[in-house]
Amino acid sequence: MASIEKGGSIATLINVFTVAPENQQHLVDLLIQATEKTMGHIPGFVSASIHKSRDGVRVVNYAQWESEAAFEAMARDPRAQEHMKAVSKIATADFHLYDVADTFSK
Amino acid sequence: MASIEKGGSIATLINVFTVAPENQQHLVDLLIQATEKTMGHIPGFVSASIHKSRDGVRVVNYAQWESEAAFEAMARDPRAQEHMKAVSKIATADFHLYDVADTFSK
Numbered sequence: 001m002a003s004i005e006k007g008g009s010i011a012t013l014i015n016v017f018t019v020a021p022e023n024q025q026h027l028v029d030l031l032i033q034a035t036e037k038t039m040g041h042i043p044g045f046v047s048a049s050i051h052k053s054r055d056g057v058r059v060v061n062y063a064q065w066e067s068e069a070a071f072e073a074m075a076r077d078p079r080a081q082e083h084m085k086a087v088s089k090i091a092t093a094d095f096h097l098y099d100v101a102d103t104f105s106k
Numbered sequence: 107m108a109s110i111e112k113g114g115s116i117a118t119l120i121n122v123f124t125v126a127p128e129n130q131q132h133l134v135d136l137l138i139q140a141t142e143k144t145m146g147h148i149p150g151f152v153s154a155s156i157h158k159s160r161d162g163v164r165v166v167n168y169a170q171w172e173s174e175a176a177f178e179a180m181a182r183d184p185r186a187q188e189h190m191k192a193v194s195k196i197a198t199a200d201f202h203l204y205d206v207a208d209t210f211s212k
Contacts, residue, residue, distance in 0.1 A: 002209055004108040004155040004168065012157060014166050016122055016200075028207045035210050047211040049110045051118060051204035054174070058202045060120050062110065062168065068160070094122075096159035098166060101134045103108055103155040104141050 002047035002064060006100045010046060011071050013063040015095035021056030023090045028052055031061055034083035042077060044070020059091065068097060108153035108170060112206045116152060117177050119169040121201035127162030129196040134158055137167055140189035145169075148183060150176020165197065174203060
């Protein structure tokens, strides 16, 4: 489970992958594997939540890092780059770092 | 606060807005206003979390609805359409409904 909260120093990475429907589940598996094997053990990792769109054409990784510096160190890690190379063969990624401006619950 | 959990019947709406940096804060304000005034009171609403990218060019609404039917009823609501019309003047939206495939926490 991950929590979305306003304020704090978390850097939220939202990575939106565009994928062909026949590759969607394979992409989900690659991202789960990458998180279990590598990303989840890198210092500064807080959480990662992998989402599949119901229409088959998107996958979103909603991830939280302790800081922008921790995210950048991960991105420079050769093991992380290896995973991202595999992913880039079947999907295009649009990733940005975010802050939570506000959150509302019922 | 919102929680991301695997399983369950929640329909997650991830709406990725592309915006010019000079309009980013205005878009955030419009989405907060829409949630406070309208979306948050529509049956089936669970949560909405508004995110601003640190590079200024994206805004993401990570929202949860009780079901796809609840989301669709909201999308047909004239008050919701009014808000979306205002938003569409300053941003383009890429929205899809998602399921959580898996979630990992430290």
